[in-house]
Amino acid sequence: MQLKELTEAMDRLVECDPSTFADAESMLTLQRQLARLEAFVTTATAAFDASGDWAADGAQTCVAWLATRTRLPKRTVRRRIRLGRNLRRLPVVQRAWLAGEISEPQAAAVADLRNDATEEILNRDEELLVEHGRTLRFDHFSRVLAYWALRADPDGTEDRAETQRQDRDAYLDVSFGGMTLGKLTFDPISGAIVSNELERLVDVGFRADWEEARERLGRDPTVNDLRRSPGQRRADAFVEMAIRSASMPPGARRPRPLFSVYVGYETLQGPICELAQGTVLSPGSLVPWLTEAVIERAVFSPPDRVDVSERARLFTGGIRRSVQLHDRMCSNEYCDRPAEICEVDHIIPYSAGGPTTRENGRLLCGFHNRLRNQRPPPEAA
Numbered sequence: 001m002q003l004k005e006l007t008e009a010m011d012r013l014v015e016c017d018p019s020t021f022a023d024a025e026s027m028l029t030l031q032r033q034l035a036r037l038e039a040f041v042t043t044a045t046a047a048f049d050a051s052g053d054w055a056a057d058g059a060q061t062c063v064a065w066l067a068t069r070t071r072l073p074k075r076t077v078r079r080r081i082r083l084g085r086n087l088r089r090l091p092v093v094q095r096a097w098l099a100g101e102i103s104e105p106q107a108a109a110v111a112d113l114r115n116d117a118t119e120e121i122l123n124r125d126e127e128l129l130v131e132h133g134r135t136l137r138f139d140h141f142s143r144v145l146a147y148w149a150l151r152a153d154p155d156g157t158e159d160r161a162e163t164q165r166q167d168r169d170a171y172l173d174v175s176f177g178g179m180t181l182g183k184l185t186f187d188p189i190s191g192a193i194v195s196n197e198l199e200r201l202v203d204v205g206f207r208a209d210w211e212e213a214r215e216r217l218g219r220d221p222t223v224n225d226l227r228r229s230p231g232q233r234r235a236d237a238f239v240e241m242a243i244r245s246a247s248m249p250p251g252a253r254r255p256r257p258l259f260s261v262y263v264g265y266e267t268l269q270g271p272i273c274e275l276a277q278g279t280v281l282s283p284g285s286l287v288p289w290l291t292e293a294v295i296e297r298a299v300f301s302p303p304d305r306v307d308v309s310e311r312a313r314l315f316t317g318g319i320r321r322s323v324q325l326h327d328r329m330c331s332n333e334y335c336d337r338p339a340e341i342c343e344v345d346h347i348i349p350y351s352a353g354g355p356t357t358r359e360n361g362r363l364l365c366g367f368h369n370r371l372r373n374q375r376p377p378p379e380a381a
Helices: 002-014 024-051 053-057 062-070 074-087 091-098 104-111 119-135 138-152 154-166 188-217 230-247 283-289 317-327 366-371
Strands: 169-174 180-185 258-263 294-299 343-346 361-364
Touching: 024 053, 024 062, 024 074, 024 091, 024 104, 053 062, 062 074, 074 091, 074 104, 091 104, 091 119, 104 119, 104 138, 119 138, 138 154, 154 188, 188 230, 317 343, 317 361, 343 366, 361 366
Parallel strands: 258 294
Antiparallel strands: 169 180, 343 361
16 A cells, blocks of 8 residues: 555656756755665665565576566665665664665665674764764765774774775777777775876866967856867876876986875874875875875864964965865865865955964865856866
8 A cells, every 4th residue: 555655656746847846945855755765675675585575486586586677787786685684783774764864875884884893883883973974975974984994993994905905907908990998996095196196187277278268269268168078188187197207207206195194183083094185094005105105294283273474465385285184175065176276265355354374264166266256267067
């Protein structure tokens, strides 16, 4: 009876014009109800697996039955069944998901923490972790979970980090028509080195494209006026990286990676070990890099400022770096542009007497810095 009513309610809903629900309140309600339905389906799927009812049709496993009858990928079915099984031992996660307070990614992330080494501690901390899932953006929530795992299972965390390093891989193949296709797989540190430089060159390329379009059109362009797409700029940035590498003279001094070590910046109580963009590392991950990297120590404690003139007009040197390390990305809640390509802005404008201090500084990407003045921004798509 309940499924019939659900089907009828869905029939009525899909007959509506979706634009009727194109407002913020409706969107949040739809997302919450979708999470609740996904939670119920996941729990029911695990129960169906346990019932063995699927065997009556001659299927050897529940995965085979569901993949055949629903046409879902087997990996999706396996993940759903595994998550449903784990929910039986994670009652707080299950209740929060069924209530729509968290969604599948948060539930799955907590479930993935469970193993023989962490089971007892997870039972103790489950409510705490779920509360973070209710209130934090997913990337921030993932950082909390990474630190929790680092403290709850340090040996397992180091083993997983070493597996990641061993799994690094890259290949390029010449395809039909001479096009080159490839794939890159990096461990977190190597990936940060490559992606940070790639992002920097892409941003340089975007700004060059923007200036070219403005000169060509005689007005501020839109992203659709630019000659290159975001994907083309990324491809060109890889080529530029290769050209610069080949152009480096023998014996030239190689740039040294910079690791920023955060001290006294609390996410959870305990040691802090993460890259500047927020990727949590096991301490052992840093060991191979210690002989060739620069270690930067960032201390955030009262009075939480770098000793420079408060009446300096621009954020430069140590004060600029302190804002970058504190904010890490654009401070607008809807943006995640990295610190290295953001601008440092006065919270209280300099013209209104705002001091040039860490407390009065914030990172804003080009788009959100100019949005305050209602000017069309140069910002990559």
